Amino acid sequence: MSVLIKVKVQNIGRFLSKMIMPNISAFIAWGLISGLFFHSGWIPNKDLEKIAGPMVAYLFPILIANKGGQLISGKRGAIVGSIAIIGAAVNTTSPMLLGAMIIGPLGGWIIRWFDKIIKNNIASSFEMLINNFSSGIIGILLSIVSFFVIGPIIEQFSNILEYSVNIIIKNNFLPLISIFIEPAKIFFLNNAINHGIFSSLGMQEVDKFNKSIFFLIESNPGPGIGVLMALFCLKNQSKDIKSSLRNASIIQLLGGIHEVYFPYVLLNPKLIIALILGSMANISVLTIFNGGLVSAASPGSIISIFAMTPKGLYIVNTFSVAISFLVSFIMSFIILKIFSTNYQENDIKILIQREKTTSELNDGSKLIDDNYLDSRKKINKIIVACDAGMGSSAIGAGILKKILNGLNINIVVSNAAIDSISNDTDLVITHKNLTDRARIQHPKLQHLSLNNFLDYNFYKMLGKYLVKNNIDDTKIFHSDKIENKKEDIKINNLFYFTKKNVFLNKKARNKEEAIRFIGEQLVKQGYVKQDYISAMLERENMMSTWLGESIALPHGTIKAKDSILKTGAIFCQFPQGVRFGDDPGDIAFLVIGIAARNNEHVMIVSNITNALDDKLVIKNLSNTRNVNDVLKLFSQNIPR
Structure with missing residues (x-):
């Protein structure tokens, strides 16, 4: 499975899961009512059994549609989704869980589209009036559409699906799934x-x-x-x-x-x-x-x-x-x-x-040498993240909390889903199979990968690193801030893409060949010294710079910072692809080599990832033969 297909499947599955998981307590409550009060339950009660019916018919669809709308367009999306699902729920006999997974996000998308259109066209002091009425009107219109169209279609689909499943079960094919x-x-x-x-x-x-x-x-x-x-x-x-x-x-x-x-x-x-x-x-x-x-x-x-x-x-x-x-x-x-x-x-x-x-890593120094962590940045909050933010990440966060408490380190440690990581986080820890996704979604944060959420050695080594490096030295950080302010003043004239930085329709047999080509261009254009190429290859051997979504960002190690003459980047397109990740499907079509002094790489990487956050843009850049297409995109995102 190629990385693009795998990421798409994970994204779809994760979105469906995010509509159900926050409401799982309601399902458990319904299950307990069924197990206790149904005629086949432990305490049969015809009156209390009536509670279960409305929960299936109305509560579950509303909860799911509400969350689906919220995921797309926040509170307004949640309201529209909740109103819209009612039409389908009252006009069908099947539980509208599948319908809620479709109608809820649909309501969110429509209200988001509407908000974009009227964003700059609302007269002052009329915002509340327009927002409230628009949510109600769009919700009612969608509810009518779901009553007459979407609900009946989904019910027919559910019946066909149920019929197919029954055939599979009757013919003993279900184990094959x-x-x-x-x-x-x-x-x-x-x-x-x-x-x-x-x-x-x-x-x-x-x-x-x-x-x-x-x-x-x-x-x-x-x-x-x-x-x-x-x-x-x-x-x-x-x-x-x-x-x-x-x-x-x-x-x-x-x-x-x-x-x-x-x-x-x-x-x-x-x-x-x-x-x-x-x-x-x-x-x-x-x-x-x-x-x-x-x-x-x-x-x-x-x-x-x-x-x-x-x-x-x-x-x-x-x-x-x-x-x-x-x-x-x-x-x-x-x-x-x-x-x-x-x-x-x-x-x-x-x-x-x-x-x-x-x-x-007995002193934690390797974490810095491998370009994993920046010792100059104090860590106050650590998030252990996984796909759903509940199971494995909770275990990892619990282990790390215990170790840090034993070392008397006062750092906030919690777990979360990758999609829910807050911007005030200093360090994100994920399983190695999920780190690429975490980096793409949160490029400005520091990231660490582990092979197993139960890897006590990893957490102990991180604890030792924090004991040694996480010193609250006000003078050091204050001086860093002063220098950073000076650098921020200069950075606008520091680097920008020109035609000489862009190479299209290139070929490479492997990632080493691709990195060498990019490194040579960095040398020729005066960004780095010759030995920086070896540092780029060394960094790649430590940990792949494959980001996912057909993109790789090769760069040197921290030790090689003295080989950087000035901040620069080389954009290279490989239409036939170059394998950068561990899996056969980890193919990069866009490879951007970076050389940045001090902390300037954070801004460069951030702006590059912001420019490439649209899959359609990535697809177009992977096939374009026009250098101006690249320059036009990055001129809006790279500071100059």
């Missing part, structure tokens, strides 16, 4: 699958059968724990790795954080086979014995699963989790034994790298 689900989960699409797809299908089933198998497919912790325990049972494992595996198993079983086993599977991708077979076993048991849950189990822990299990299905659901664990455990153990040589080599490499990293 594991082939797609388990690999997708490994690439951090688990929340998108569970809340963006299965929640909608599950609610339709629950509305008719008071339970659904779809709530116990992605959320089942059995396959992941099977992989972790198979690794734990291998001989010659170090105490640190065994401890990490044991902790990860407990966290997944009781905490429901599935992301903890992803790094181990990415280390040995053959284990995906075991996950698929374990998931197939789970779905087969649920299908044969009519298992399922009354609502979404979030997080996917055994506690949540038991809480959402209807009366009479505890044995079936428990058996499905257990059998998926056994199948995954056995298959993982067999795979690890068959390919034991390869795994041991990988395992040894990890241990060597960990020991090497520990020795090199």
